[in-house]
Amino acid sequence: MYVTGTITSMHASAENVAKALSPDNGGFMTVDAVGGYVVAKIEGKSLRSVIATVDDYLVNLSVSERLS
Incomplete structure:
Protein backbone atom coordinates (compact mmCIF):
# COMPACT_ATOMS: atom_id res chain seq x y z
CA MET A 1 0.00 0.00 0.00
CA TYR A 2 1.15 3.54 -0.70
CA VAL A 3 -0.48 6.42 1.22
CA THR A 4 -0.38 10.11 0.27
CA GLY A 5 -2.01 13.22 1.65
CA THR A 6 -1.86 16.99 1.64
CA ILE A 7 -2.44 19.41 4.52
CA THR A 8 -3.03 23.05 3.57
CA SER A 9 -3.22 25.81 6.19
CA MET A 10 -3.46 29.60 5.88
CA HIS A 11 -0.97 31.83 7.72
CA ALA A 12 -0.14 35.55 7.76
CA SER A 13 3.56 34.66 7.54
CA ALA A 14 3.32 31.42 5.56
CA GLU A 15 6.94 31.56 4.39
CA ASN A 16 8.27 31.72 7.96
CA VAL A 17 5.95 28.95 9.14
CA ALA A 18 6.97 26.74 6.20
CA LYS A 19 10.66 27.26 6.99
CA ALA A 20 10.07 26.38 10.64
CA LEU A 21 8.12 23.25 9.72
CA SER A 22 10.32 21.97 6.90
CA PRO A 23 11.51 18.51 7.81
CA ASP A 24 15.21 17.91 8.29
CA ASN A 25 14.93 14.45 6.78
CA GLY A 26 13.06 14.83 3.52
CA GLY A 27 11.63 11.56 2.39
CA PHE A 28 8.18 11.33 3.94
CA MET A 29 7.14 14.95 3.66
CA THR A 30 7.70 18.25 1.86
CA VAL A 31 6.56 21.64 3.19
CA ASP A 32 6.24 24.73 0.98
CA ALA A 33 4.79 28.24 1.20
CA VAL A 34 2.36 28.95 -1.63
CA GLY A 35 0.91 32.43 -1.43
CA GLY A 36 -0.49 32.79 2.09
CA TYR A 37 -0.69 29.03 2.59
CA VAL A 38 1.59 26.34 3.95
CA VAL A 39 1.24 23.12 1.95
CA ALA A 40 2.54 19.89 3.45
CA LYS A 41 2.61 16.81 1.21
CA ILE A 42 3.02 13.54 3.05
CA GLU A 43 3.67 10.10 1.60
CA GLY A 44 4.63 6.70 2.89
CA LYS A 45 4.42 2.98 2.38
CA SER A 46 2.39 2.27 5.51
CA LEU A 67 4.74 31.45 18.59
CA SER A 68 3.91 33.57 15.55
Whole structure:
Protein backbone atom coordinates (compact mmCIF):
# COMPACT_ATOMS: atom_id res chain seq x y z
CA MET A 1 0.00 0.00 0.00
CA TYR A 2 1.15 3.54 -0.70
CA VAL A 3 -0.48 6.42 1.22
CA THR A 4 -0.38 10.11 0.27
CA GLY A 5 -2.01 13.22 1.65
CA THR A 6 -1.86 16.99 1.64
CA ILE A 7 -2.44 19.41 4.52
CA THR A 8 -3.03 23.05 3.57
CA SER A 9 -3.22 25.81 6.19
CA MET A 10 -3.46 29.60 5.88
CA HIS A 11 -0.97 31.83 7.72
CA ALA A 12 -0.14 35.55 7.76
CA SER A 13 3.56 34.66 7.54
CA ALA A 14 3.32 31.42 5.56
CA GLU A 15 6.94 31.56 4.39
CA ASN A 16 8.27 31.72 7.96
CA VAL A 17 5.95 28.95 9.14
CA ALA A 18 6.97 26.74 6.20
CA LYS A 19 10.66 27.26 6.99
CA ALA A 20 10.07 26.38 10.64
CA LEU A 21 8.12 23.25 9.72
CA SER A 22 10.32 21.97 6.90
CA PRO A 23 11.51 18.51 7.81
CA ASP A 24 15.21 17.91 8.29
CA ASN A 25 14.93 14.45 6.78
CA GLY A 26 13.06 14.83 3.52
CA GLY A 27 11.63 11.56 2.39
CA PHE A 28 8.18 11.33 3.94
CA MET A 29 7.14 14.95 3.66
CA THR A 30 7.70 18.25 1.86
CA VAL A 31 6.56 21.64 3.19
CA ASP A 32 6.24 24.73 0.98
CA ALA A 33 4.79 28.24 1.20
CA VAL A 34 2.36 28.95 -1.63
CA GLY A 35 0.91 32.43 -1.43
CA GLY A 36 -0.49 32.79 2.09
CA TYR A 37 -0.69 29.03 2.59
CA VAL A 38 1.59 26.34 3.95
CA VAL A 39 1.24 23.12 1.95
CA ALA A 40 2.54 19.89 3.45
CA LYS A 41 2.61 16.81 1.21
CA ILE A 42 3.02 13.54 3.05
CA GLU A 43 3.67 10.10 1.60
CA GLY A 44 4.63 6.70 2.89
CA LYS A 45 4.42 2.98 2.38
CA SER A 46 2.39 2.27 5.51
CA LEU A 47 -0.63 3.95 7.02
CA ARG A 48 0.97 3.79 10.46
CA SER A 49 4.04 5.80 9.38
CA VAL A 50 1.89 8.41 7.60
CA ILE A 51 -0.32 8.81 10.67
CA ALA A 52 2.77 9.27 12.87
CA THR A 53 4.17 11.86 10.44
CA VAL A 54 0.86 13.77 10.32
CA ASP A 55 0.60 13.70 14.11
CA ASP A 56 4.12 15.12 14.52
CA TYR A 57 3.46 17.76 11.86
CA LEU A 58 0.20 18.92 13.48
CA VAL A 59 1.85 19.23 16.90
CA ASN A 60 4.64 21.33 15.38
CA LEU A 61 2.12 23.41 13.42
CA SER A 62 0.22 24.13 16.63
CA VAL A 63 3.42 25.28 18.36
CA SER A 64 4.34 27.42 15.34
CA GLU A 65 0.94 29.13 15.39
CA ARG A 66 1.27 29.96 19.08
CA LEU A 67 4.74 31.45 18.59
CA SER A 68 3.91 33.57 15.55
